[in-house]
Amino acid sequence: MLLCGLAVLATLGLIIYELMLRSGPSWHAFGFKFFGGHDWDPVNEQFGALPFVYGTLVSSLLALFIAVPLSIGVAVFTTEMCPAALRGPLSFFVELLAAIPSVVYGLWAIFVLIPILTSYVGPFLARTLGWTGLFEGPFYGVSMLAAGIILAIMIIPIISSITREVLMVVPQHQREAALALGATRWEMIRVGVLRNARAGIMGAIILGLGRALGETMAVTMVIGNRPEIARSLFAPGYTMASVLANEFSEATGNIHRASLIEIGLALFLVTIVVNALARLLVWTVTRGQPSRANA
Amino acid sequence: MPDTTSTSALHTVPPIALRRRVTDHVMTGAAVLTVILVLAPLFAIFAYLVYRGIGSINWAFLTQTPKPVGEAGGGMANAIVGSAFILALASLLGVPLGVGAGIYLAEYGRNRFGDVIRFTADVLNGVPSIVIGIVAFSIVVLYQGHFSALAGGVALAIMMIPTITRTTEEMLLLVPQALREAAYGLGIPRWRTTLSITLRTATSGVITGIMLAFARVAGETAPLLFTTLGNQFWNLRVDQPTAALPLQIYTYANSPYDDWHRQAWAGAFVLIVLIVTAVAAVRFAVRRGTFGAT
Numbered sequence: 001m002l003l004c005g006l007a008v009l010a011t012l013g014l015i016i017y018e019l020m021l022r023s024g025p026s027w028h029a030f031g032f033k034f035f036g037g038h039d040w041d042p043v044n045e046q047f048g049a050l051p052f053v054y055g056t057l058v059s060s061l062l063a064l065f066i067a068v069p070l071s072i073g074v075a076v077f078t079t080e081m082c083p084a085a086l087r088g089p090l091s092f093f094v095e096l097l098a099a100i101p102s103v104v105y106g107l108w109a110i111f112v113l114i115p116i117l118t119s120y121v122g123p124f125l126a127r128t129l130g131w132t133g134l135f136e137g138p139f140y141g142v143s144m145l146a147a148g149i150i151l152a153i154m155i156i157p158i159i160s161s162i163t164r165e166v167l168m169v170v171p172q173h174q175r176e177a178a179l180a181l182g183a184t185r186w187e188m189i190r191v192g193v194l195r196n197a198r199a200g201i202m203g204a205i206i207l208g209l210g211r212a213l214g215e216t217m218a219v220t221m222v223i224g225n226r227p228e229i230a231r232s233l234f235a236p237g238y239t240m241a242s243v244l245a246n247e248f249s250e251a252t253g254n255i256h257r258a259s260l261i262e263i264g265l266a267l268f269l270v271t272i273v274v275n276a277l278a279r280l281l282v283w284t285v286t287r288g289q290p291s292r293a294n295a
Numbered sequence: 296m297p298d299t300t301s302t303s304a305l306h307t308v309p310p311i312a313l314r315r316r317v318t319d320h321v322m323t324g325a326a327v328l329t330v331i332l333v334l335a336p337l338f339a340i341f342a343y344l345v346y347r348g349i350g351s352i353n354w355a356f357l358t359q360t361p362k363p364v365g366e367a368g369g370g371m372a373n374a375i376v377g378s379a380f381i382l383a384l385a386s387l388l389g390v391p392l393g394v395g396a397g398i399y400l401a402e403y404g405r406n407r408f409g410d411v412i413r414f415t416a417d418v419l420n421g422v423p424s425i426v427i428g429i430v431a432f433s434i435v436v437l438y439q440g441h442f443s444a445l446a447g448g449v450a451l452a453i454m455m456i457p458t459i460t461r462t463t464e465e466m467l468l469l470v471p472q473a474l475r476e477a478a479y480g481l482g483i484p485r486w487r488t489t490l491s492i493t494l495r496t497a498t499s500g501v502i503t504g505i506m507l508a509f510a511r512v513a514g515e516t517a518p519l520l521f522t523t524l525g526n527q528f529w530n531l532r533v534d535q536p537t538a539a540l541p542l543q544i545y546t547y548a549n550s551p552y553d554d555w556h557r558q559a560w561a562g563a564f565v566l567i568v569l570i571v572t573a574v575a576a577v578r579f580a581v582r583r584g585t586f587g588a589t
Contacts, residue, residue: 001398001399003395004395004396005409007396007456008396009411011453015427018434019426073325073326073329074330093337096571097333097336099570101513101516101566101567101570102514103541103544103563104340104344104514107548107563108344111343111556112339153336182311184315186318186323187315187318214421214425216423216517217541221549241425245425248432248520261433267423267425268422271422272421272422275417275418276414279418
């Protein structure tokens with residue numbers, strides 16, 4: 001049994017070891033410049049990962065921007081407002097969202113979401129918010145915007161189910177105390193519940209961020225896969241995970257593969273830090289009970 | 296509970312200011328709106344999937360292998376079987392390790408070292424699947440010299456372990472301490488107690504965890520891209536490239552052919568039916584089983 005426990009540790013160790021070992025050539029060739037370079041040119045063996053880092057960050061932050069208010073709303077509704085009979089089915093449906101494979105989200109996004117975006121949402125955004133410069137230029141559907149929206153749909157179940165878990169461990173007497181002081185229900189939720197659960201909700205959000213950063217298939221299918229940095233969300237982009245998905249199996253050059261693995265290593269380190277932080281935050285609230293929501 | 300307080304309070308204290316009441320209603324409305332906004336895409340996805348899936352699925356899809364590029368017809372039979380094959384390999388590797396680690400954590404891991412493993416498992420759970428694919432590529436594919444079903448199995452097994460570990464631990468901890476003590480009292484050694492009493496009692500819960508892990512990796516595509524690679528033909532050899540349902544959906548969805556799009560939807564439908572059945576079965580079993588408390 002101890003061996004199996006050690007195997008869990010060893011797996012993590014193996015991941016780190018393999019990634020570092022195999023990305024060596026790229027590290028030696030480019031050093032820190034790797035993450036500052038704009039050019040991604042497998043033919044001339046020039047590799048810079050900045051466009052991918054940018055794409056990953058922007059698409060994930062956009063997803064958080066959309067998903068956070070929605071997820072917290074759903075969690076508050078299920079724990080504080082909704083009739084008891086609705087609670088079970090509602091959380092079941094939200095969990096179902098989490099059970100849909102990434103590739104199916106991508107399929108749906110290509111054939112349903114993108115047509116909706118190009119014919120309704122895109123023109124509307126260009127008209128109302130075009131002046132910000134975020135919604136400019138031609139809009140062909142495959143874009144940073146589409147990636148952000150599909151990512152948001154995918155991380156809502158994670159954020160909302162963990163937030164729900166955190167809200168449920170807020171002691172009942174906090175709510176009762178707020179109500180006894182004459183608070184309305186919303187004031188009770190704001191003062192008695194949300195304020196007490198701040199750290200845990202933050203943890204849930206960061207956990208969602210971790211998932212969004214590493215998400216591959218759905219994003220690859222809708223982001224357009226062009227390694228350029230554009231201000232407009234209508235423009236296509238590229239993420240760290242997508243470039244791995246697209247190029248890894250065909251990377252023949254040693255340095256090309258090493259560069260891709262270095263991107264993988266960076267992705268791994270970022271998600272490790274993000275997840276560890278989130279776990280600590282959630283643990284401080286739920287006192288180390290295993291998190292069921294992420295299963 | 297909130298309703299009773301507000302109505303009875305009306306007789307003794309002045310009514311709540313209009314602004315506060317309006318805020319209360321607005322926020323309630325906002326919460327309901329978020330629920331609608333979240334459920335809308337869910338229903339949209341399911342409705343469209345069922346509509347396209349049922350319309351696209353046919354006998355040929357379930358029994359034939361893919362036709363050459365551009366030619367209509369054919370099916371994903373080899374991918375369905377391939378997926379089952381890869382998942383079986385993954386379970387073979389992942390389940391014993393995961394359950395073992397879970398047993399360790401529950402029965403022997405109530406200490407600092409156990410916490411380290413617990414934390415590692417949670418962190419492992421968050422590693423992007425594509426990174427796990429890279430690792431499986433470097434430890435299996437580079438070693439063997441070619442893509443194989445085994446590499447995909449290893450990748451999926453790594454993804455299953457953390458989920459299985461944590462649920463197994465959780466389920467074993469629910470087994471009453473008195474049962475263990477009764478076994479010790481009869482002079483049964485600790486390892487025997489763990490296997491025949493504790494694990495036996497928690498079987499349904501442990502299976503729940505395994506099914507959850509299974510459902511989670513069944514639809515994974517990213518770690519298979521450069522491990523099993525995909526295959527146009529039948530393959531049931533561990534060391535050869537193998538077709539997998541999610542991979543086939545990905546390839547077909549990105550293709551320019553209408554007939555392939557149709558098949559991608561059919562494949563997605565088959566995949567979802569598989570996964571939702573697993574999740575629903577788990578939920579049903581959990582509610583009905585001895586571990587209703589969870």
